[in-house]
Amino acid sequence: MSLINNLQWRYATKKMNGESVTNEKLQAILDAIQLAPSSYGLQPYTVFVISDPEVKAKLQPASYGQTQIVDGSHIIVFASWTDVSAQQVDDYMTNIASKRNMPIEALNGFKDYINGSIANLSQEQKAAWNAKQSYIALGIGLAAAAEQQVDATPMEGFVPAQYNEILGLTQQGLHASVVMALGYRAETDALATMPKVRRDKDLLFKFI
């Protein structure tokens, strides 16, 4: 199916049937998330893949009781960095030098540019910037799930502080920014057959 057909097929599934996503399909979705672009390429987030029923059961009340959390087979939590440290930028330079087989000193200009651009941001601004990057990964993950014919629900309907506590994120310098439940739609999910509602193109797009 084409990308557009897959995007027509997908919808934010409200009720999942408990069926498990195969490891092969899960890995394809995670591959896409890994390949998501991010500002400077920093990927300032860690992605938690949760299939442990006990952990999912704890997350459900922290998600306003939404049933996809327990009926989906995998809950993907995008946990963005709460800051950007010099060490994290250094680690990124090390990764580039290794993957591109180049001396790390050749990256000093790029490193200084990144550090300079974030130097005047407050910690809150850096956290917000990091969280925005994680939404791009969410979008790519949603498209990849559709390509795999796996249902997915993007979710902001949860209490980040409770997720941080349950998953021990704060002490890792992380904050739960957005969630994606993966699974399969239940036959009783009325939304599955409803027409998509989107703003008309003449309102959404302005051609200049």
Ligand SMILES: Cc1cc2nc3c(=O)[nH]c(=O)nc-3n(C[C@H](O)[C@H](O)[C@H](O)COP(=O)(O)O)c2cc1C
């Ligand atoms: C960032 C984000 C957060 C969302 N949070 C929830 C949520 O917590 N629970 C839910 O059922 N749907 C949630 N949705 C789904 C939207 O309501 C849905 O994507 C939108 O109505 C468009 O419908 P469609 O995705 O089914 O085409 C969220 C969507 C996005 C992109």
